[in-house]
Structures are given as structure tokens and as C-alpha cells.
Amino acid sequence: MRFVVCIKQVPDTTEVRVDPETNTLIREGVPAIVNPFDLYAVEEALILKEKFGGEVTAISMGPPQAEEALREVISMGVDRAILISDKHFAGADTWATSHTLAAAIRKIGEFNIILTGKQAADGDTAQVGPGIAEFLDIPQATFVRKVDELDMEKRTIRLQSMWEEGAEILELPLPCLITTVKELNEPRLPSLRGKLTAKKAEIPVWGFDDLDVEEAQVGLAGSPTQVIKVFPPPPRTEGELFADVEPAEAAKIIADKLTEKGLL
Amino acid sequence: MNALSIEEVKRDTEIDPGEWRGIWVFAEQRRGEIQSSTYELLGSARGLAGKLDVPVTAILLGNEVKEPGSLLSAGADEVLYVKNAALDHFGVEPYSKAIANLISERKPEVVLGAATFIGRSLLARIAIKVHAGLTADCTGLDVDTEKRLLLQTRPAFGGNIMATIICPEHRPQMATVRPKVMKPLQEPYNSKGSIHEISVDSLSNRVNFLEFVTDDTSRINIAEADVIVTGGRGLQDPKNFAIIEELAGLLGSAVGASRAAVDAGWINYSHQVGQTGRTVSPKLYIAVGVSGAIQHLVGMQSSDYIIAVNKDPNAPIFKVANIGIVGDLFEVVPKLIEELKRRKET
Numbered sequence: 001m002r003f004v005v006c007i008k009q010v011p012d013t014t015e016v017r018v019d020p021e022t023n024t025l026i027r028e029g030v031p032a033i034v035n036p037f038d039l040y041a042v043e044e045a046l047i048l049k050e051k052f053g054g055e056v057t058a059i060s061m062g063p064p065q066a067e068e069a070l071r072e073v074i075s076m077g078v079d080r081a082i083l084i085s086d087k088h089f090a091g092a093d094t095w096a097t098s099h100t101l102a103a104a105i106r107k108i109g110e111f112n113i114i115l116t117g118k119q120a121a122d123g124d125t126a127q128v129g130p131g132i133a134e135f136l137d138i139p140q141a142t143f144v145r146k147v148d149e150l151d152m153e154k155r156t157i158r159l160q161s162m163w164e165e166g167a168e169i170l171e172l173p174l175p176c177l178i179t180t181v182k183e184l185n186e187p188r189l190p191s192l193r194g195k196l197t198a199k200k201a202e203i204p205v206w207g208f209d210d211l212d213v214e215e216a217q218v219g220l221a222g223s224p225t226q227v228i229k230v231f232p233p234p235p236r237t238e239g240e241l242f243a244d245v246e247p248a249e250a251a252k253i254i255a256d257k258l259t260e261k262g263l264l
Numbered sequence: 265m266n267a268l269s270i271e272e273v274k275r276d277t278e279i280d281p282g283e284w285r286g287i288w289v290f291a292e293q294r295r296g297e298i299q300s301s302t303y304e305l306l307g308s309a310r311g312l313a314g315k316l317d318v319p320v321t322a323i324l325l326g327n328e329v330k331e332p333g334s335l336l337s338a339g340a341d342e343v344l345y346v347k348n349a350a351l352d353h354f355g356v357e358p359y360s361k362a363i364a365n366l367i368s369e370r371k372p373e374v375v376l377g378a379a380t381f382i383g384r385s386l387l388a389r390i391a392i393k394v395h396a397g398l399t400a401d402c403t404g405l406d407v408d409t410e411k412r413l414l415l416q417t418r419p420a421f422g423g424n425i426m427a428t429i430i431c432p433e434h435r436p437q438m439a440t441v442r443p444k445v446m447k448p449l450q451e452p453y454n455s456k457g458s459i460h461e462i463s464v465d466s467l468s469n470r471v472n473f474l475e476f477v478t479d480d481t482s483r484i485n486i487a488e489a490d491v492i493v494t495g496g497r498g499l500q501d502p503k504n505f506a507i508i509e510e511l512a513g514l515l516g517s518a519v520g521a522s523r524a525a526v527d528a529g530w531i532n533y534s535h536q537v538g539q540t541g542r543t544v545s546p547k548l549y550i551a552v553g554v555s556g557a558i559q560h561l562v563g564m565q566s567s568d569y570i571i572a573v574n575k576d577p578n579a580p581i582f583k584v585a586n587i588g589i590v591g592d593l594f595e596v597v598p599k600l601i602e603e604l605k606r607r608k609e610t
């Protein structure tokens with residue numbers, strides 16, 4: 001089985017703030033991490049590889065420092081990693097990102113299952129996974145919370161794709177793409193040996209000339225969407241804080257509000 | 265009946281925005297029931313359509329959908345109903361293909377869908393097929409009437425910033441919209457249009473749908489709920505979740521949970537609110553024993569009204585709460601339950 005996992009390096013969103021003067025993101029000093037959702041994708045690929053054999057390749061599109069993120073997943077057990085990096089790819093939206101990643105996966109060649117996180121913690125779009133599946137014209141299952149069975153003979157995978165009120169049980173032929181949610185597994189921590197391997201690993205960098213893509217379809221130029229304004233979220237209306245009220249009084253305050261809202 | 269051709273869609277790179285007119289709303293149905301998020305979208309679409317002076321079209325796929333006419337009274341000028349047994353249950357491949365074909369044929373300038381599990385997966389594939397921009401999980405929509413651009417506003421970076429996004433050179437302009445943020449029309453819309461059934465010939469689907477498993481049906485689904493009572497680690501013990509359940513029962517509300525509560529195994533993941541769980545925007549959110557870590561806040565801070573009970577006066581949840589009660593939940597909540605019972609009786 002050949003697994004390809006797409007991982008993204010993102011700023012730790014808990015630390016991101018907006019500069020009130022310029023309304024731009026303050027990125028300085030914000031640590032970069034592997035998108036937390038992608039770790040479930042990595043873990044699932046490793047679990048399946050351990051059971052059925054094969055190879056796990058991680059790819060990431062991003063600036064040169066995204067290499068760190070790839071080393072991190074190598075330390076978890078990923079076999080090889082490729083960094084997709086080029087100034088032409090900068091500023092890509094989800095259309096251009098999925099286009100470029102799909103081209104990279106085509107270049108990798110044979111694959112059976114592609115895994116992505118459900119969404120990236122910076123953009124939160126959940127669009128790149130399905131976008132890659134569409135470009136590669138393969139079936140997809142999104143928000144996968146459980147893999148029930150990988151049937152090596154039939155070359156199918158049965159899994160649970162999450163909805164608001166439950167989950168669909170689906171059977172997909174390989175090759176296919178799945179996007180992963182937290183419920184799927186518990187990502188492992190890097191092992192000591194993994195860390196050593198990661199330190200020494202060669203991570204090839206594929207640029208614009210290495211992929212079969214056109215300039216007008218990658219990076220900013222290939223992105224249909226444009227961000228025109230960034231601003232801090234509007235502050236919520238000043239709330240009222242009741243610090244010194246008896247429990248019975250507090251209960252009355254809440255109940256009055258619920259009555260006022262017609263909830264009783 | 266119109267027949268829809270199922271050839272491959274061409275990816276146009278050069279488009280003339282002037283040829284594209286009208287606002288489309290993807291009408292999401294599950295088990296034949298049109299989802300409330302669709303009516304919210306139609307409410308929002310009417311406002312945009314008024315500014316652009318164009319009709320609103322609802323795109324419905326399915327086989328035995330109940331009351332498709334409700335789409336007209338909820339704001340649609342017409343309904344395109346692609347009817348086929350193969351479309352009864354959602355399948356991303358046949359759905360995306362049928363809708364992409366309709367888009368290429370009829371050229372709407374805006375296509376909206378709800379940012380549900382279905383909507384997000386579906387519109388993402390359609391956007392690639394028709395080579396359109398797609399903005400995810402919008403919480404605000406407006407139009408620049410002069411340039412006929414959809415102004416799409418959404419939170420990013422875990423809700424730390426808001427961004428307004430446009431799509432000037434591609435059509436349609438596509439967006440998914442966060443459920444519960446837009447409001448359905450108050451009064452029925454006096455639609456002059458009708459339901460046009462469209463037949464399709466072959467709709468291939470490589471994904472085999474086996475069955476649907478519903479999570480604990482006794483409980484109300486947090487994504488749909490108008491009121492959510494959420495418990496956090498402050499509850500200390502799984503059995504204490506009973507007081508959250510009791511409060512929720514009295515209010516007819518859903519039960520939410522922080523990640524800490526879910527990770528401790530007190531309640532299952534489908535109740536988790538926040539970055540790794542669900543994003544919710546109910547009319548009322550009551551947080552009990554929840555600290556309000558940023559990852560939790562991003563999932564609930566667009567709620568209309570927030571009440572928080574926490575014994576720590578510095579808990580970040582109070583920054584977003586309309587009413588904050590500093591106190592011990594084991595004292596406050598039982599009193600509240602008492603009070604609510606008393607009021608219900610009288």
C-alpha cells in the first residue's frame with residue numbers, strides 16, 4: 001500500500017494576534033507547528049502501513065521552513081517526505097493549493113490512499129482535501145472518524161464519514177482520498193530513533209519546474225479568491241459580570257434572562 | 265422536463281462576468297427533509313438578490329423530497345429539482361457533477377451552500393470542476409453592487425481575525441455559509457415561480473453508501489440547536505454531567521462539551537464544541553465549568569447570547585459572555601434548576 005499524507009505547517013493559532021494599528025497579523029514570535037488535524041492523517045497512514053505493509057510519503061507545500069514540519073512527521077515514522085516549495089507557489093488559495101498538490105502526487109506516481117487533515121488551523125477551509133480528490137478524479141470520504149476495514153483483495157476501504165447527526169458508512173474503491181478528524185485515532189509521539197532518522201533524512205524540494213503545472217494556475221496568479229480586508233473580530237458587547245452574588249440570586253439572574261428570551 | 269447532459273465540464277479560464285446572472289442556493293436535504301440551514305441561506309440570498317436585482321434559484325437534488333414548495337415560500341424565485349433515485353442519499357460524485365453541469369449551462373453569478381459536513385465537501389469539488397473561487401464558512405455576506413462582487417467575510421486563524429474575500433475574475437462566486445448565522449425570512453415570500461423538474465440520465469458513483477448510523481438519537485444535535493448547555497472539566501466527574509443533562513432537558517436544549525470533558529471520556533466526541541469539534545452559533549449558549557480556551561471560543565463565540573458559570577473570575581470565557589456568574593457550579597446550577605422548575609409550574 002502506498003500512502004500519501006498532505007501536511008501543512010501552520011502558525012500556532014492560539015498565539016496569533018492582530019496588530020490594532022495596521023490590522024495585519026502579527027507573526028513574529030508565533031511558533032510554527034504541524035497542523036494538528038494532519039497528525040490524525042499521519043497516524044492513520046502509519047497504522048494502516050503497520051497492518052498491511054507499504055510506504056508512507058508526506059508532502060507539504062510551503063516556504064523552505066516547512067521542512068521542519070516534514071521532519072517532525074518523519075520522526076513519527078513517515079518513510080519519506082517531499083517539500084513542494086517555489087516562489088511561484090506563494091499566495092495560493094485552496095484552488096491553487098489543491099492543483100499544485102495534485103500535480104505533486106501525480107509525479108510521485110503510484111498511490112493507493114491519500115490522507116489529509118479535515119482542515120488547516122490557519123485557513124479552516126476543509127477544501128484542499130476534496131480539491132485534490134477532484135483534480136485526481138478519485139473518490140473521497142471527508143471527516144473520517146473511523147476506518148472499519150481495508151480489504152486488500154477487493155481493494156476497497158470501509159469507513160465512517162462524519163455528519164452532524166451521525167456518520168455514513170461508506171465503501172470506497174482504491175485509490176481514494178480521505179480527510180481525518182480527531183476521533184479517528186491518537187497520534188503517536190516521535191520516538192528517539194525516529195528523531196535521529198528525521199535529523200538525517202534527505203528531503204527533496206520540488207519547485208515549479210519539477211511539476212506539470214502552468215504559471216497561471218499556481219500561487220497567487222492561480223487563485224480565484226482575493227483577500228481584500230483583514231480586521232479584528234468585532235468585540236462582543238460588554239457583558240455583565242456578577243462576582244458577589246449568592247447562588248440563589250445568580251439562578252434568578254439567569255432565569256430572568258431565559259424568561260425574557262422566551263425559553264421557559 | 266429538461267434533460268441535463270452529463271458530459272465532462274470544461275474548465276473555462278477566460279470568462280465574461282457579465283454573462284453570469286442570478287443567485288443560487290444549494291438546498292440541502294437529508295432523508296427527504298430540507299435542512300433549516302437552507303432556509304437561512306434563502307433569507308440571506310433574498311437580501312443579496314435585491315441589491316443585484318436578480319432572481320434567487322434553489323437547487324434541489326433528491327428523489328422523494330418532502331415539500332419542495334417550501335423553498336419558494338422561503339425566498340426562491342424558482343426551484344431546479346434534479347430528481348433521480350440515485351440522488352436520494354447524498355453522494356459527492358453525482359451531486360457535484362449534476363450541479364457543475366447546471367452551473368456551466370445556466371451561469372449563475374453566485375452559488376451558496378451551507379457550511380455543513382455535506383456542503384463543505386460538495387462545494388469544494390464543484391468549485392474545482394467549474395474553476396471558481398470558494399470561500400469557506402462565511403459569517404457575513406454583502407455585495408458591491410457596482411462591480412457585482414460578493415463580499416464574503418469569514419473568521420480565520422482560529423477566529424483571531426476576520427477576512428473579507430472577493431472573487432473578481434471567476435464565476436460563479438461560491439461560498440459556504442456557517443449555519444445559524446443568517447436569518448430565514450420572517451414572512452413567507454410571495455414567489456411567482458415554480459418547481460422545474462430536471463431529469464438526468466446516468467449518474468455514476470464510485471462510493472458505495474452502506475448505511476447511516478445516527479449518534480445517540482435521544483439527544484439534540486448541537487449543530488441544529490437553538491440553545492446549547494455545555495459542560496467542561498469543572499464538572500470534575502462524568503456523573504456530574506447529569507446536572508448539565510437536567511438543565512438541558514428543562515430548556516429543551518442540546519448538550520455540548522469542552523474538549524477536556526470529551527477527552528476525559530465523560531461524553532462522546534459528537535458533543536465537542538470548538539476548533540477540533542463543531543462550530544456552533546445557537547441563540548443561547550450556556551457554558552458551565554468551561555474555562556474558555558481560545559480553541560473552545562472559536563467554536564462558539566458567534567452565538568447570539570452567552571451565559572457562563574465559572575468559579576474563576578479571570579476565566580477567559582467571561583470575555584465573551586453577556587452574563588457571567590462567578591460562582592461554584594455545584595451551587596449555582598442546582599439552584600437554577602430549582603428556579604426553572606418553579607417558574608415552569610406557575
Ligand SMILES: Cc1cc2nc3c(=O)[nH]c(=O)nc-3n(C[C@H](O)[C@H](O)[C@H](O)COP(=O)(O)OP(=O)(O)OC[C@H]3O[C@@H](n4cnc5c(N)ncnc54)[C@H](O)[C@@H]3O)c2cc1C
Nearest residue numbers: 496497498522523524538539540541553554555557575593
Ligand atoms: C490543537 C488543539 C485543538 C483544541 N480543540 C479544542 C476544541 O475543539 N474544543 C475545546 O473545548 N477545546 C479544545 N482544545 C483544548 C483547549 O485548549 C482547552 O484545553 C479546553 O477547552 C479546556 O476545557 P475546559 O474548559 O472544560 O477545562 P479547563 O480549562 O480545565 O477549565 C475548567 C474550568 O472550570 C472551572 N471550574 C472548576 N470547578 C468549578 C466549579 N465547581 N464551579 C464553577 N467552575 C468551576 C475552572 O475555573 C476552569 O475555568 C484544543 C487544544 C488544542 C491544542
Ligand SMILES: Nc1ncnc2c1ncn2[C@@H]1O[C@H](COP(=O)(O)O)[C@@H](O)[C@H]1O
Nearest residue numbers: 006007061116117119120125126127128
Ligand atoms: N500547503 C499545503 N501543503 C500540504 N497539505 C496541505 C496544504 N494546505 C492544505 N493541506 C492539506 O489539506 C487539509 C485541509 O486544508 P484546508 O483546506 O486549507 O483547510 C490540511 O489538513 C492538509 O492535510
